[in-house]
Amino acid sequence: MASASAETASSSSEIATAAASPTTERRGIPAAQFVEDVQTFLSQLDLDVNSALAFLQERLQQYKLVEMKLLAQQRDLQAKIPDIEKCLDIVATLQAKKEGGEALTADFEVSEGIFSRARIEDTDSVCLWLGANVMLEYSCDEATVLLQKNLENAKASLEVLIADLQFLRDQVTITQVTVARVYNWDVHQRRIRQAAAAAANES
Amino acid sequence: AEKSDTVVTWEDQQNINKFSKLNNRFHELEDEIKFAKETNDNLEDAGNELILTDEDIVRFQIGEVFAHVPREEVEIRIEEMKEVNSKTLEKLEKEKETVLAQMNELKKILYGKFRDSINLEED
Numbered sequence: 224m225a226s227a228s229a230e231t232a233s234s235s236s237e238i239a240t241a242a243a244s245p246t247t248e249r250r251g252i253p254a255a256q257f258v259e260d261v262q263t264f265l266s267q268l269d270l271d272v273n274s275a276l277a278f279l280q281e282r283l284q285q286y287k288l289v290e291m292k293l294l295a296q297q298r299d300l301q302a303k304i305p306d307i308e309k310c311l312d313i314v315a316t317l318q319a320k321k322e323g324g325e326a327l328t329a330d331f332e333v334s335e336g337i338f339s340r341a342r343i344e345d346t347d348s349v350c351l352w353l354g355a356n357v358m359l360e361y362s363c364d365e366a367t368v369l370l371q372k373n374l375e376n377a378k379a380s381l382e383v384l385i386a387d388l389q390f391l392r393d394q395v396t397i398t399q400v401t402v403a404r405v406y407n408w409d410v411h412q413r414r415i416r417q418a419a420a421a422a423a424n425e426s
Numbered sequence: 427a428e429k430s431d432t433v434v435t436w437e438d439q440q441n442i443n444k445f446s447k448l449n450n451r452f453h454e455l456e457d458e459i460k461f462a463k464e465t466n467d468n469l470e471d472a473g474n475e476l477i478l479t480d481e482d483i484v485r486f487q488i489g490e491v492f493a494h495v496p497r498e499e500v501e502i503r504i505e506e507m508k509e510v511n512s513k514t515l516e517k518l519e520k521e522k523e524t525v526l527a528q529m530n531e532l533k534k535i536l537y538g539k540f541r542d543s544i545n546l547e548e549d
Contacts, residue, residue, distance in 0.1 A: 257439055313489040328494040330485055338492070392450065393443045400442060404434060 255397040261408040272409040307374045317346040445532045462515040
């Protein structure tokens with residue numbers, strides 16, 4: 224383990240420059256540049272320490288905003304998926320009842336706290352709410368197919384969203400570590416200057 | 427040797443990133459496990475209520491409505507739901523263990539290199 228890491232450390236500078244920006248951005252989120260050496264980083268940006276820190280902080284704020292947006296989208300999707308599953312459940316129940324030849328009696332909510340009884344007999348078709356004040360009638364089979372497709376799309380979107388969030392978190396972590404390193408480097412520089420000044424004063 | 431002399435390599439950065447992601451997943455898992463346990467309790471309560479009731483037709487929630495379902499069918503449905511839920515809970519608990527183990531491994535590596543310069547504990 225120790226020898227392997229020593230090896231990687233020596234060749235890491237070459238690998239790092241290539242891998243430092245494996246993706247420059249993802250879906251509009253800029254990637255955080257991994258800093259090999261603070262000195263080179265600062266001269267590359269041509270900024271002094273305070274400006275560099277301000278720039279990094281601003282980046283962190285931007286990342287935070289995007290994270291809020293993505294988290295809200297994730298919550299919506301996570302609520303939508305069980306809803307679609309419930310719909311599939313009902314359609315399946317209606318189909319099963321139809322095969323049994325019985326009517327389905329159900330209590331449904333008319334208004335908050337008020338329920339009414341319904342007897343559902345002919346269950347060849349169901350109406351699906353498509354959004355935008357549109358409701359369409361489908362046969363039970365068609366409805367199942369459509370709902371299944373919606374469920375798969377929702378799950379796929381959720382996966383992509385989670386991957387986006389992970390990418391974002393990586394960039395936030397990299398930026399936070401860079402902030403710490405720039406700050407520490409600055410403290411280190413000040414100490415060197417102070418020591419040099421003290422030595423100069425003595426002589 | 428001063429702290430600021432420690433070089434942070436890309437490999438270190440990737441380890442830190444991985445730890446952060448694992449930590450987030452750990453918290454998500456705790457929430458999911460809590461929810462699964464609550465569902466389990468609810469299903470248990472429902473099962474118990476079913477035993478106590480003497481009605482033949484039970485109002486069983488499917489989607490947004492309460493369908494009139496014969497008691498035996500409700501029993502079977504609840505058993506099925508409990509099965510599914512236990513499996514989910516088991517899977518989540520296993521994942522949580524794996525995540526914790528990976529986090530501990532990374533802690534060893536990162537503390538080993540950075541010692542006091544890094545803090546990987548929960549606030």
